[in-house]
Amino acid sequence: MKIHDFPLAPNPRKLRIYLKEKGIEVPFVLVNIIEGEQSSEAFLAKNPLGKTPVLELDDGTYLTESLPIIEYFEELHPDPPMWGTTPIERARARRIERIADVGLFVRVARWVHAEQSPLPNVAPDPAMAKAMREEMPTFLEVLDNELRGREFLAGDRVTVGDCTLFATIGFARFRELELEKGYDEITRWYEAFSKRPSTEVAFP
Ligand SMILES: N[C@@H](CCC(=O)N[C@@H](CS)C(=O)NCC(=O)O)C(=O)O
Structure with missing residues (x-):
């Protein structure tokens, strides 16, 4: 599993903060959105919307949108709960x-x-x-x-x-x-x- 992102951009940053708060380690791959790398053919194959972050799973599946990616990790790793307990x-x-x-x-x-x-x-x-x-x-x-x-x-x-x-x-x-x-x-x-x-x- 790896995450394609640009660490200074806010949606990737939100996901990175979440992962660190959870203690989950995932490798990152840089997508330089200032230089337009999100519009490359290779990146658009991962996310046709040309947006970061993208979570790449080991089976080659790509998950996009920061909040559903967070929900995915939250289901895999419920502790500590990042939505509360009740x-x-x-x-x-x-x-x-x-x-x-x-x-x-x-x-x-x-x-x-x-x-x-x-x-x-x-x-x-x-x-x-x-x-x-x-x-x-x-x-x-x-x-x-x-x-x-x-x-x-x-x-x-x-x-x-x-x-x-x-x-x-x-x-x-x-x-x-x-x-x-x-x-x-x-x-x-x-x-x-x-x-x-x-x-x-x-x-x-
Ligand atoms: N709703 C998406 C928004 C993703 C998004 O807008 N990502 C920005 C960085 S914060 C991006 O990659 N922008 C590149 C562009 O618009 O060309 C999410 O939550 O992941």
Whole structure:
């Protein structure tokens, strides 16, 4: 088994943080998305959408999409549980993860692409950048409130949503967007989480 990814990109980073929190070791193969390697014939054969990460299984099967890849590992290695231990904990952890990903991360990614156009295949779009920036506070406020009185997003243990939010804020910072400014709970959580060994970036 191996993972094809680019470690600085947020979806691969979320998966890497998750794997380290779980103590699962998987070899990585670098796909340089800044240089357009995701559009090569060889990579498109693994993921026709040209996106990282891709999990390659030993039988030659390719799994794409970071969250289903996480679910796959979670089923193979249930401990420590990264969604919580009871139905209500799991529902809550999944709800928060969706807000961090579909709510916040998607807007940050669209903002980066529209504002800074870092990939060869995406053109700048100032109107889109403005709209995305204006929509972010709604999600930041919800996540900030969820963290009030809690060490991690879903309580006293790390769940997948922490990996998602950390990768999102790290990506925003890397792109000089200070997302957490003015959100005291997120700032406190981000500083503490950034000390965890799981957040170290390593190539490949
Ligand atoms: N929904 C997908 C998104 C994957 C994705 O957008 N990956 C980015 C890196 S964060 C990528 O490889 N982008 C290359 C491109 O768009 O050309 C997932 O969760 O894995």
